[in-house]
Amino acid sequence: MKQLLFVLSISMLFSYQTANAQLFGKKKKASETKKTEKPKGEFKNYADIIKAGVKSDDGLFTVHQKDGKLYYEIPFDKLEKDLLLVSRIVKLPDNFGGGYINAGSKVNEQVVRWYKRDKNIDLKVISFTNESDEESPISKSVEANNFFPILFSTEIEAVNPDSTAYLVDVSKLYTEEVSAINAMSDGLRKRYKVKRLDKNRSYIESANAYPQNIEVKHLMTYDAGNPPERDQAGTISMLLNQSMILLPEDKMKPRLADDRVGWFTLEKYDYNSDELKSDRYELIRRWRLVPKDIEAYKKGELVEPVKPIVYYLDPATPEKWRPYFIQGIEDWNVAFEAAGFKNAIIAKEAPSPEEDPDFSPEDVRYSVVRYVASTTRNAVGPSVTDPRTGEIIESDIIWYHNHLRSYRNRFMIEAGAQTEAARTLQTPEEEIGEMMRMVIAHEVGHAIGLPHNMKASSAYPTDSLRSATFTHKYGLTPSIMDYARVNYVAQPEDEGVRYIRMMGPYDKYAINWGYRYLADAETKEDEKATLDEWILEKAGNPWYEFGSGYGVADPRANRESLGDNHVKASEYGLANLKKVVPNLVEWTSEDGKGYEELAEVYRELGYMWWGYNRHVIANVGGIYETRKTSNQEGVVYEHVPADIQRNAVAFLNEHTFTNHEWLLNKDILQRIEDDGAIERVKALQVRALSSLLDEDRILRMIENESLNGNDAYTALAMLEDVRRGIFSELYRGQSVDAYRRNIQRTYIDLAAEKIAELDAEKNQDSDIIISDIIPLMRAELNQLKTDISSRRYRTSDRMSLIHYDDLLARIDKTFAE
Incomplete structure (x- = not known):
């Protein structure tokens, strides 16, 4: 969010x-x-x-x-x-x-x-x-x-x-x-x-x-x-x-943040530090939870807090959704129990004017889950914090009404091949209610201090997501704070699998780390040794790692991805999409209505297909980030292994830079538009290719080669693999159909644009001009020109020959400018 x-x-x-x-x-x-x-x-x-x-x-x-x-x-x-x-x-x-x-x-x-x-x-x-x-x-x-x-x-x-x-x-x-x-x-x-x-x-x-x-x-x-x-x-x-x-005059004892465990934080600078600089540190944002019976708590008993976290439901919330909202809020009690508290978080219906004439959702004394009549498709979970200590004073979670539409569509697209419940615009209440419950739980997670943990989704083995036993016990990821909404990995033959995310082991671990009451620690500094020990106990276990997904090149912190093998997960997801597309007309049709819903679901399916490609591309030139402190063994940053990168490019050549007849379904297209479908497919392919040829990605690959030598998947090898994949007909002596001609022209045009852009930036970005990027791109176009000239007549297809003439002209134009 x-x-x-x-x-x-x-x-x-x-x-x-x-x-x-x-x-x-x-x-x-x-x-x-x-x-x-x-x-x-x-x-x-x-x-x-x-x-x-x-x-x-x-x-x-x-x-x-x-x-x-x-x-x-x-x-x-x-x-x-x-x-x-x-x-x-x-x-x-x-x-x-x-x-x-x-x-x-x-x-x-x-x-x-x-x-x-x-x-x-x-x-x-x-x-x-x-x-x-x-x-x-x-x-x-x-x-x-x-x-x-x-x-x-x-x-x-x-x-x-x-x-x-x-x-x-x-x-x-x-x-x-x-x-x-x-x-x-x-x-x-x-x-x-x-x-x-x-x-x-x-x-x-x-x-x-x-x-x-x-x-x-x-x-x-x-x-x-x-x-x-x-x-x-x-x-x-x-x-x-x-x-x-x-x-409050009686300030809450703050807790020092640690970036190995994800929390929203407050930044501080201490100018009385003994360090030879101002001491920068961060405090986590959290509610003040103090056990009623500290001695019982210290013995390991579950104890109620002096003041629990209470959320009220907006009176505007439709009655049939209220039980799911209440469940989503109180689901966090399981995590708070891991921190030693029972009944730590409570959901209540808003009081009537007769019960409490002073109640107002705008009153900062009350935390409210608001139900907003809006076409916005989203939900958010902000909070209000005491900047002195990080104490959360109040929060209002906002559910926008049309977010129901988002989950209805996603469920149909990503689970329609596997479960009958997803094959309708009127998603059964049990399923849509469960999705709403987990969205509210996700937003409550934000409201109690937890940011997104996009790395969680890469922790589970991909094939484990096809197991009913595993998914019902552990969910789709170790954290509900990831974006992993629907199980698109499961296949039609996988019976009893869970399709909707749920709270996981990381959530319990993070809440214990942030909320466990340390009665014997007088200051925030006194807590640090214990907090560090808890982190080290889980070190090396991917279930308990944190990655925000923002500003890093770690493919394990992808949004919307599932499993530890993105190529395999995307292959499973694609197999399901290919089963869904032929059924969309039937699943979205309603008597007396047009095809607006069909058009919406079909186009969103295309966006999700792009997402699967994005997950795979992130591995090429990717860098794993494992947050550590200096007392832990091993490095923080590691380049993605060469075989994983190579497999990612092979996936793109086989599934992305190819004919998409499965997506260009005539029964659908003739009902929703008069033109534009081929351009959308082209746009998806251009986006994928442009992302793959991104200069930052290639720079990382060049650096990887300098650090790891023969163990690296080099930028040259990647560009050669892409060229041979996109122009496979040229190297096999086959004719080129219209869709493939499209992507081949796109490749040359995009490569030419990249060279022109990089040349224009040479005075602004020294990293680009002194790197190998421009020579590599030029070398690829020169090699392609040589190969087209020597191999073009291996096919007798007239349209293919005309196409090759055009490609040569485009390359010549690039070097003439």
Whole structure:
């Protein structure tokens, strides 16, 4: 879920700014906090402002609404306290942000504090990335180089009657444009040609105070030249919710991260480190779970936490799906039991207004699984975190309604050959419910701290996924945090196999590592030896390895792949696709309806076929990454063995750069379009070939050869294998059909484009120009020219000869330019 990177980047928007010296380490005791009480005569009369007719609510602050204005009574003892400000969208226009911004989406989260300055109150943004002990001399430098930005400022109106709080007008914080809390980013502003915020149509809708938080809903209306939908009359209106929650004085003991176990993290820099540099470290993000009975817990008994993790179901959730959502949430109790907790996570129906009139999904005190009526096909699991310690305060999981469609289609495509339940647009409730359950479990995994573990899917032997016993016991991968949605490896003759992913052994291991309560450790540093020991116990077992799948060339961290042998898995997947295609008309037809569903499923099948190719290509020039520390034996990076790379290219020659008659099914194509199918197949082949000839991939292969010599699968060998595969008819003296002529022309054109691109980049990228890439590509075209010239007349097919003439002309043109 790509949206996860976006959410993390927003949450760190102000991470470069830090607190003053007293923040970087010890915090002043409450008794040391200066409380400045000014005589009431310096301000207005409280009774002249807050009088009859004012709507008031008591809580963290007392809030007052009067004539469209909002007032806070900020207690003296809440000045300079850490508050988490969380901005969310409550309501928004259809298709705003392209469908991936919806009701419940988080806009920002940041720590703020209220400060008194003369007769003003300032709201400042605080960050905790940089640290130093306040007693250390360097703390002065840290403070000077990490100055607090002021988010909002207002004059003090009055002092409350018992002289314990300042009354301030905060209306403009919510009715004017404050970029740090509104949903109209610069990119969206440009996209929709936003002219201005219309203050006459922007207002505060409600303000409610609770013991630990303040909730404000405010409507923002913009004049826009190009709103998301034409019928929006040049206007964009959004209802936002701002949650201001008091962070705990009793901070959770943080836990140091280790990149060998996957967790969402917070980055920190300690300037009091004994290292000869600032000490960079990371904390994991997790909920605070403390056993009720610590002694029983230490004896190995399962113990309930003092405060469990509770999720409420959105009242908008269809009733028939609620049991599956509840199961998906509470499935994690198995993993928490591995960490010594029972009933650690609980799912509940949302209370009715009679049961709890204060309940609101936007209230940061409640974690909610939201059901969004949207055509977006996705689900996300963001969370809100205390940046001081990594404690997760709250999270809202979002399920977009049309995600059902994604799983219905995928189930038909990848399991239709094997199971009757997948051969319909009306997927049986048991199967679609199980898929929804596992999607929710996956998103809960994010919400409790776990990122994607794309490496998990490569841990199991590919043929084990054809075993009913194995798949029901261990699932499709060791982690539900991988993208491995449907078992496409299983074949029609494999009875009783599980087709839908489930929680696995890595999930239990990761939760134990992150949540096990270490009562005898006083500091995060005291925990490290134990945490390291747990990792070393599992070292070398692929079931317990982590790989994010982002920014690495490790084919084992492929998205959507299955099994430890990508060639074999893709062969199994292709065999199933070839059985599915001839049945799609029957499986997608509904009386009285057209063929829109057929077109959608057929095209998605093509995308999945491309995915199988992508899994195989990743092995060519691939590098295995096994995360280790210096006390572990072996290296971190290893090139993929030559025989695996060679087999990958053989697969592509046999199945990708070839005739795709099985995919160009006339019964389907004549029902969904008048043309375009051949171009789509060509596009798939071009994409595969372009990926295979990627310059970064070839550079890795050249480096592999320099490091491993004869044991390497060289770039020259790869290019020769590809050429002989794509032009196999030339070397066998056979005629070339229309589909193969297409891919052969594509090969020459693509090679020519690569040479031209690399030549153009030579002044910008020295690695490219001094490498062997350009000479290799030119050598391949020269060799092909020689072979065509000497072998072309081994066939008497007239169209093939014309084709060869054209290929020679294309090559000559490449070298003439």
